[in-house]
Amino acid sequence: MNRVCVFCGSSSGAAAEYTRAAAEAGEALVRRGLGLVYGGGHVGLMGVVADAVLRVGGSATGVITQSLVDKEVAHTGLSELHVVRTMHERKALMASLADAFLVLPGGIGTLEEFFEVWTWGQLGDHHKPCGLVNVAGYFDRLIGFLDHSVSEQFLKPKHRGMLIVGDTADAVLTEFAAYEPPTVTKWI
Secondary structure (H helix, E strand, C coil): CCCEEEEECCCCCCCHHHHHHHHHHHHHHCCCEEEEECCCCCCCCHHHHHHHHCCCCEEEEEEECCCCCCHHCEECCCCCEEEEECCCHHHHHHHCCCCCCECCCCHHHHHHHHHHHHHHHHCCCCCEEEEEEEHHHCCCHHHHHHHHHHCCCCCHHHCCCEEECCCCHHHHHHHHHHHCCCCCCCCC
């Protein structure tokens, strides 16, 4: 594993714990010799993660659409910044550049990015680990819903088991190192 894609809010959220966790995630990546791939913004938790990575000497690669560059939300101090035309291109490039996916608190965009790459893993399109950093219980209800999906037989237990959950980025990254993708197929 060389680079981890971090999905997180373009807002900082209501609690100071979210900002602390984002900074800790950036520092944890660098401690482990991992580069950051993310959405390329300087705002919200995205900016916090990137700034933390850069502050401690790591590599931060951003992928952002031209429309967001035009709105002046692009981080201008990154190691590398890819500017693409569409959100589809953005997500595809982030996924291709990363070896794992780490999810911090965020809104609908964060969840959409997470569910897409997790689905790709479930379908066998990639074998990269996906993990939620459950800062201050932020994802508790989502985790409960996913467990409910298993009990209602819309999600196989093996596929639910693909999702790594931890209270800190460091805990999730530790689990990434031991990740084994499931051999069960989606439909059979």
